[in-house]
Amino acid sequence: MKPPVLRCRHVKKRYGTFTALEDLSLEVYEGEIFALLGPNGAGKSTLIHCITGLAKQSEGSIEVLGFDTVHDFRTTRRLVGLVPQEINYDPFFTPLESLMIQMGLMGVEPSRERAETLLKTFALDEKRDAYTRTLSGGMKRRLLVAKSLVHEPRLLFLDEPTAGVDVELRRELWQEVEELRAAGTTIVLTTHYIEEAEQLADRIGILHKGELLLVESRESLLERHGGRSLEDIYLELIRKADGRHAA
Amino acid sequence: MSTIALKTLFLKEVRRFSKVWLQTVLSPLVTTSLYFLVFGVALGSRLREISGVPYIQFVVPGLVMMTMVRDSFLNTSSSLFQSKINGTITDILVAPIGALEMLLAYVGAAMLRAFLVGTLVYLVALWFTWFPLHHAGWSLFFAVFVTATLALLGMVAALWAEKFDHLAIFPNFVLLPLAFLGGVFYSIDLLPEPWYTVSLFNPLLYMVNGLRYGFLGVADVSPVASAGVVLASFLVLVGVASALLRSGYNLRS
């Protein structure tokens, strides 16, 4: 097996007295698509934020390709890309400018050519010089995806990239994800469309109230549950866990 | 340290204020020039000399300092706070950018804006009342360290603030009154006790008088005392701002 691209060891995250992640350990391997599923508030974004630098774990360690995300943050952040769940955009800059700026911020010499290629890939070239606030919601999200790729990350996090994106573009986006994976990028995604995970993911992790209930390859998970859909399996697991918490 | 990231972040901050130059450059220039016309030109023609210089000249360094204080504070505080609120701070937080690059880029851009406005105000004043610069070195020293200090204070304020109201406290209820009471328009020698002594606790007094010494060679306090206060404030704020950035205070949850 290839070495882990991501290794989380006993990661705990507390917000004040609230525990959002409870002793979480996880490995993600080179070239795979890993789907992180879980209900609202399970801690999916929290975990992604701890890895990408938006938050800091309270305990435990996180490594990207063997580099610690706290001590070697300059190295790990060059290796990691993030499409955040919340859409954000800088009203001061156009899509083209935003991409050029993001390259520089990521420590890559800004290249207009690369920016234009990305705009084309995400069907934004017509809007390259528009005010970003005039883009539609789906376009803004595609711009976020383009921005996350400016530095050619080895490990890409997509936190609900398809929320609010129309069917056609969703398909295109997942196709783009497949292509990235084919080019060697490791991908961790979250989605509430379980069937998307069923189609795409090599492995699946189910997070519930800050705890990983399960991490398994899609194949063996589906096989184990003989013919049932991932959505059914997912719901059963979550309900069982809810019952356990209630008891 | 990533020099590409530093350069990009600095230029991004510069472009941000240049794109809204009416608000960030022209507006403070007009406001400060109006102060100068009313207090310096109109009233100044009726007033005697103050500290041995014509009143119209006396107010120039104070006004230049007042606008530089305000503009450097506003540039860092509004930029950082806005990106915190609209979420674009994410772009910086996920990037391989350390506290040092953030400080240098934000403070550098704020200083550039403050110097731009300050220089323009100075030129307007010179057009009305030409006077030779008494000491270029001291003038530059105070301009550099005061704008850097206020830019750092702006960063600290933006990190601390949770809503726009919090941020508005500083320019309106702290900086403006302290600048006025710090002798922009008068010499504290004119004040009775206890106000004279109270004034000595106002850090803006040292900033205003430091630049006044540089411009005109007169001041209520010695330039060395002013430099001491300014440098001490600078160092304290460098410490506070870098500690906050390093810990991710109100940035990385």
Ligand SMILES: Nc1ncnc2c1ncn2[C@@H]1O[C@H](COP(=O)(O)OP(=O)(O)OP(=O)(O)O)[C@@H](O)[C@H]1O
């Ligand atoms: N900055 C914060 N301060 C306090 N609590 C937080 C913070 N961020 C997240 N939480 C809490 O941590 C828990 C996990 O949130 P998180 O955003 O990670 O969930 P999620 O799995 O991404 O959910 P969703 O599917 O809705 O995006 C929630 O209870 C949330 O309220």
Ligand SMILES: [Mg+2]
């Ligand atoms: Mg989330």
